[in-house]
Amino acid sequence: MLRDFDPEVANALRDEALRENEQIILIASENYVSEAVLHVQGSVMTNKYAEGYPEHRYYGGCENVDRVEQLAINRAKTIFGAEHVNVQPHSGTSANLAVYLTVLEPGDKILGMSLSHGGHLSHGAKVNVSGRLFESHSYGVSRETGRIDYDEVREMARTLHPKMIVAGASAYSRTIDFAVFQSIADEVGAYFMADIAHIAGLIAAGFHPNPTLHADFVTTTTHKTLRGPRGGMILCKAKFARDLDHTIFPGLQGGPLMHTIAGKAVALKEAMLPEFRDYQAQVIRNAQAMADELQARGYKIVSGGTDNHLMLVDLSGTGLTGDRAEKALDRAGITLNKNVIPFDTAPPTVTSGIRIGTPIITTRGMKEEDARRIVGFIDRVLLNIDSEEVIREVREEVGRLNKNFPVYTGRLAE
Numbered sequence: 001m002l003r004d005f006d007p008e009v010a011n012a013l014r015d016e017a018l019r020e021n022e023q024i025i026l027i028a029s030e031n032y033v034s035e036a037v038l039h040v041q042g043s044v045m046t047n048k049y050a051e052g053y054p055e056h057r058y059y060g061g062c063e064n065v066d067r068v069e070q071l072a073i074n075r076a077k078t079i080f081g082a083e084h085v086n087v088q089p090h091s092g093t094s095a096n097l098a099v100y101l102t103v104l105e106p107g108d109k110i111l112g113m114s115l116s117h118g119g120h121l122s123h124g125a126k127v128n129v130s131g132r133l134f135e136s137h138s139y140g141v142s143r144e145t146g147r148i149d150y151d152e153v154r155e156m157a158r159t160l161h162p163k164m165i166v167a168g169a170s171a172y173s174r175t176i177d178f179a180v181f182q183s184i185a186d187e188v189g190a191y192f193m194a195d196i197a198h199i200a201g202l203i204a205a206g207f208h209p210n211p212t213l214h215a216d217f218v219t220t221t222t223h224k225t226l227r228g229p230r231g232g233m234i235l236c237k238a239k240f241a242r243d244l245d246h247t248i249f250p251g252l253q254g255g256p257l258m259h260t261i262a263g264k265a266v267a268l269k270e271a272m273l274p275e276f277r278d279y280q281a282q283v284i285r286n287a288q289a290m291a292d293e294l295q296a297r298g299y300k301i302v303s304g305g306t307d308n309h310l311m312l313v314d315l316s317g318t319g320l321t322g323d324r325a326e327k328a329l330d331r332a333g334i335t336l337n338k339n340v341i342p343f344d345t346a347p348p349t350v351t352s353g354i355r356i357g358t359p360i361i362t363t364r365g366m367k368e369e370d371a372r373r374i375v376g377f378i379d380r381v382l383l384n385i386d387s388e389e390v391i392r393e394v395r396e397e398v399g400r401l402n403k404n405f406p407v408y409t410g411r412l413a414e
C-alpha cells in the first residue's frame with residue numbers, strides 16, 4: 001500500500017482529491033478525467049519502451065502497446081476526419097514545436113495570435129522556444145469588438161509573408177473562422193496550423209467548426225475540453241505524415257508515454273459517445289449562463305459574451321486586479337486564474353482580468369442554475385473583497401453546492 005510505504009505522497013494524493021471535490025474549479029484549461037482514463041494512466045503500460053511507431057519499433061515486446069496506439073490513432077482520425085494522426089507528443093507545446101520543425105527552418109517567419117490578446121506562449125512568444133527559434137510576429141483582437149480582426153491578419157500576412165500562420169488561442173471566447181485563416185495562408189503561400197487545444201472537445205462534438213479540412217496541421221492538447229490525459233496530439237495532411245512522424249521521433253522525443261497514449265485512446269472512445277455531445281453542449285450552455293449573469297450584475301466580458309467554454313472578465317474600472325480577485329476567490333473555495341485582457345495596462349503578474357471556464361463544473365454535472373449561482377458567489381466575494389466573514393460564508397455555500405456533485409469519491413479514503 002502506498003500509504004504504508006510513502007505516507008507523504010499518499011497524503012498529497014488524498015488532499016488533491018479533496019481539493020478537487022471541495023473547490024469549484026473554473027480554470028478553463030483543466031478538466032476531470034473519467035475513472036477509466038485515470039485507471040489506464042496508472043497502468044503497466046508505463047513500463048514499456050516503444051520508440052518508433054506501431055509495427056515499426058526499436059524494441060521487442062510492443063505487441064500490446066501497438067494495439068492501444070493504433071486504437072488512439074484510428075479513433076482520432078474518425079472523430080476529426082484527419083488523414084494522419086500522431087498521438088505521441090508529450091504536451092501541446094511539444095506538438096506545436098514538432099510542427100514548426102517539420103516544415104520551417106530557424107529564422108523563418110511565423111504569424112500567431114499575441115499572448116497578451118489570448119494566444120499561447122508556443123505561438124511565437126519571445127520567451128518561448130517558438131519565439132527564439134523563429135522570427136515571430138503577432139496579430140491581436142480589435143479594441144472595439146474584442147474579436148480577431150481578420151482583415152488585419154490578412155494585411156499583416158500580405159506585408160510580412162510569414163512561412164507559417166497559426167490560429168488558436170488560450171483565452172478567446174469566440175468561434176474562430178478557420179476557413180478565413182486558410183484563405184489568408186493560401187493567399188500568401190504560408191503553411192497553416194490550427195491549435196485547437198482549448199476547443200478540441202467542442203470540435204469533436206460538432207459545436208465548433210473543425211479546422212482539419214482546412215489546415216495543413218492541427219495540434220491539440222488532450223486534457224482540456226477533450227477530457228483526456230495530459231498530453232498532445234497532431235493531425236495533418238497525408239503528405240506531411242512521414243516528415244512529421246520523423247520530427248517527433250527521433251527528432252524531438254525518445255520513448256512515447258504508452259500509459260498516456262492508452263489514456264488518450266480511452267478518452268477518444270468516450271468522445272465518440274452521445275453523452276460526450278451532451279456534455280459539450282452543456283459546457284457551452286453553462287458558459288453562456290455565467291456570461292449572461294455576470295453582465296446582468298454589471299461585469300464587462302471581453303467581446304461581450306462567449307461562444308465556447310470560457311470567458312474573460314474585464315475588471316478594469318472595478319478597482320480590483322485579476323491577482324487580488326484570484327486570491328480572494330481561492331480562499332472562498334473558487335479556483336480560477338488571473339488573466340491579461342487585450343490592451344491590458346497591468347503587468348501579467350497582476351492583470352486586469354480573470355478567466356472563467358466551465359469544463360470542470362459541467363463534468364461534475366452542474367447545469368445553468370448552478371452556473372448562475374456560482375456567479376452570485378463570485379460577485380459577493382468581489383464586492384466584499386476585504387471581508388473575511390463574507391469569504392467564509394461563501395466558502396460554506398460552495399461546500400454545500402459541491403456536496404451535490406461529488407467526484408473521485410473512492411480516492412478520498414485512500
Ligand code: PLP
Nearest residue numbers: 029091092093120169170197221
Ligand atoms: N496551445 C494552446 C492553445 C494552449 O492553451 C495550451 C495550454 O494551455 C497549449 C498549447 C500548451 O499545452 P501544454 O501545456 O500541454 O504544453
